[in-house]
Amino acid sequence: MSYFLTQVLNGLSFGLVLSLIAAGFAIVFTSTGVLNFAHGSVVLAGAYLVAVTQPTIGFWPAVLVGILGAALIGVLINALLVRNLADPNPGTAAILMLGVDILLLTELTRRIGNRVLPLGAPWGADVVRFGGISLPTGRVLAAVLAVVVFAGLWFMFSRTRVGIGMRAAAADGPTASLMGIRLSRTGATGWALAGVLAALAGIFLTSFPSPGVVPSVALSAFLAIPAWVLGGFDSVPGAVLGGLVIGLVTALTVGYERELHFLGAGFGEVVPYLVMIIVLLVRPQGLLGSKEAVRV
Amino acid sequence: MRKTRPALAAAAACLFAVTACSTTEPEAAGGGDSGDIETGSGVTDDTITIGVLTDLSGPFAAGAAVQVTQFQAFWDQVNADGGVCDRDVELQVQDHAYDPQKAVSLYRSMSSDIIALQQVLGGPTSAAVLPLADQDSMYAGGVGWASTALGYESNQLPGASYSIQGANAVDYLVDELGVAEGSSIGVVYFAGDYGADVLAGAQHAAEERGVEIIPQEITPATTDLSAQASALVQDGASAVILGAAPGQLASLAGVLASQGADIPIVGMNPTFNPALLDTPVADALLADTYSILSVAPYASDEPGVRAANELYEAADPDGAIGWEVPLASGQAQLLRTALEGACEAGDLTPEGVVAAMREGADVDTEGLFPDGLDYSTVGESPTRTVYVTKVSDTAEAGLELLETYEGPSAQSYTFG
Structure with a gap:
């Protein structure tokens, strides 16, 4: 029983980290209509900034640098590339983002080189134990932080002018624009928010039980894509739910691989996509997506 | 009828392009008889060119850079000591960025200018290049340790699979x-x-x-x-x-x-x-x-490893150290042995290098690899010994x- 609970908690805590990334995908999509395939490199860039600045300025100020840096990268991608697209169609933007991803990732790979950059997180390799279950402290913190961040996002989107403006812009851009909402500002806010979420996720993806910042972290971010699609392209709560579902299903499939061996080796690697396909067959708009969402 | 004319023109252009390629001077990249030694692609009277297909901008760029530095240092040293077969050995390094398609294109473009491939880095990239290299009887080293590579006659596995x-x-x-x-x-x-x-x-x-x-x-x-x-x-x-x-x-x-x-x-x-x-x-x-x-660790005391480490530290004093350093020297040493064997046999062609490599039944690398590497049987691991x-x-x-x-x-x- 404690084994089952360990795997459930492993899955849910990792799922919340995936949710942070998936929510970033969803926010960029709703605010500017872009499928942001450069998001994985932004995750890596945030973690990289923390790792390179923490030896001189300490961990917590470095976290701030990482968050602001990732937000700035998001804002710059939006201001320099997305807003200047002659043909504002999701396909063109998606391919442009793949290009940005390759550029950013190549540069970060060159800078990181053969090293594994330690993040210097004060929780190190500590573990929280309770009732026969042990969970890395970093993961517990990630889960708590993610819940706080999602509560903050909910408050922002339902109670603040900025958030409501963003929702209006997402629902009907031209009308929102006529009502006095500046689409350039809601777009920039969306990209900045996604950058912040990416940096937070990057910090938890690169601290224990992962060794530190290595280029393959950008690949891990792609694990959040099924979570995003599963939740519905344009829904932040959907992305959170999607992350939890994917995290849980993956952990249980890997945890009970022996019992599930008839499904073939490595089933845990394909199960996120399998769940995504099954959900989309039953609910084409995703778990919480709106029906009009553009799908590619 | 209107549509056929551009099509015909295009076909003619293609044909022209193909024939244009085939009229390239065969001697441009070396080849022919020089003295008693038969020579082929990548060999002139005073140079031997070998290719390196590696990943300088993709996921394995960092480890790959260490190996390229070491290859260059190794062959510079060999050239300073008189070269191979009275010729200097030159490296032609190309970046495939871990993209199999690009690796194939690069191989196609370099294959007529080189005598052997010192390295094809990466699993999917070497899987794409190995069958082509094998067809051309082009030596291909440094492709990692997967057993799938053992089936190719022209492949030389650097140690146990x-x-x-x-x-x-x-x-x-x-x-x-x-x-x-x-x-x-x-x-x-x-x-x-x-x-x-x-x-x-x-x-x-x-x-x-x-x-x-x-x-x-x-x-x-x-x-x-x-x-x-x-x-x-x-x-x-x-x-x-x-x-x-x-x-x-x-x-x-x-x-x-x-x-x-x-x-x-x-x-x-x-x-x-x-x-x-x-x-x-x-x-x-x-x-x-x-x-x-499969290769001796950096900390080994064997003379081959010490020499490799000194060479690397002189070439890049601040470079990252690891098993890549002895591995690169070991791979270069294996290719040097094959080139020298081809020279002695009077057949300094790609086929001659592969034949010389396959004659190696007890290759000595001064402790970079386990003793007695045996490449005489295609499909077999050269050794069963590991570190x-x-x-x-x-x-x-x-x-x-x-x-x-x-x-x-x-x-x-x-x-x-």
Whole structure:
């Protein structure tokens, strides 16, 4: 029983980290209509900034640098590339983002080189134990932080002018624009928010039980894509739910691989996509997506 | 009719392009008879050109750069000592960025200018290039250790294959680290030719030694091995063999230690990176982690390794150190032996280099590889001997050499 609970908690805590990334995908999509395939490199860039600045300025100020840096990268991608697209169609933007991803990732790979950059997180390799279950402290913190961040996002989107403006812009851009909402500002806010979420996720993806910042972290971010699609392209709560579902299903499939061996080796690697396909067959708009969402 | 004219024009243009290619001077890239020695592509009266297809801008750029530096330093040294066959050896380095399609194009464009390929870095890239190189009888070294490469006559594997590494890992666990008959050993491995080969070797050895294998397949995107480690602990694994990358080794060691599972981890050649000793899981790695290498570790005292390290430190004093340094020197040494063999046989052509390499039944690399590498049989691993190393914070590059080792299951493993 404690084994089952360990795997459930492993899955849910990792799922919340995936949710942070998936929510970033969803926010960029709703605010500017872009499928942001450069998001994985932004995750890596945030973690990289923390790792390179923490030896001189300490961990917590470095976290701030990482968050602001990732937000700035998001804002710059939006201001320099997305807003200047002659043909504002999701396909063109998606391919442009793949290009940005390759550029950013190549540069970060060159800078990181053969090293594994330690993040210097004060929780190190500590573990929280309770009732026969042990969970890395970093993961517990990630889960708590993610819940706080999602509560903050909910408050922002339902109670603040900025958030409501963003929702209006997402629902009907031209009308929102006529009502006095500046689409350039809601777009920039969306990209900045996604950058912040990416940096937070990057910090938890690169601290224990992962060794530190290595280029393959950008690949891990792609694990959040099924979570995003599963939740519905344009829904932040959907992305959170999607992350939890994917995290849980993956952990249980890997945890009970022996019992599930008839499904073939490595089933845990394909199960996120399998769940995504099954959900989309039953609910084409995703778990919480709106029906009009553009799908590619 | 209107539509056929442009089509005809295009066809004519294509034909022209094709014939234009075929009229290139065959002597432009060398070739022909010079003195008593027959020469072919990549050889002129005073130079021999060899190709390196590597990843300078993709995921393996950092380790690849170390090897390119070392190749260059090695051949500069050879040239300073008089070269090969009275000729200087020149490197033609091209970046495939880990893209198989690009690797194939680059191979096509360089194959008429080189006598041999010093390296094709990467699993998918070498899988794409090897069949072409084999068709052209072009020597291809440095393609990693997957058994799938052994079937190509023109390939020279730098030491024992992954399957032999995996089989030796089980033997070593049973004979030296106290894993009892009837216990189970976890194998966590990357999907693909690397991981599958490790698993095949381990499974063969497990049958021979009466232990059970618990396989756990992952991909390079899996950097958090919490779920896998918990499952292995739950299933009562007495040890874990890892066919993955350094990130996975750190995660696995850290999680196992946090769960109080005091069991040995044995990683295959690519799984260790000295930078891991600066991360929070350093203590877990120092406790009970081993690495099975096909090439001698950086900390080895063998003369070949010392010479390789000195060469590297002179070429790049601040460069990252690791097993890539002796590996690059070892690979260059293997190609040098083949080139010299071809020269002695009077056949300095790509075919001549492959023939000379296949005549090598007892190649000496001064301790860079195990003694007596044997390339005379296509489809066989050149050796069944590996280096067993343990993670250590006092050894250079973090790996202390324990012994050279050849277990009974590694000896009985059959290829094919």
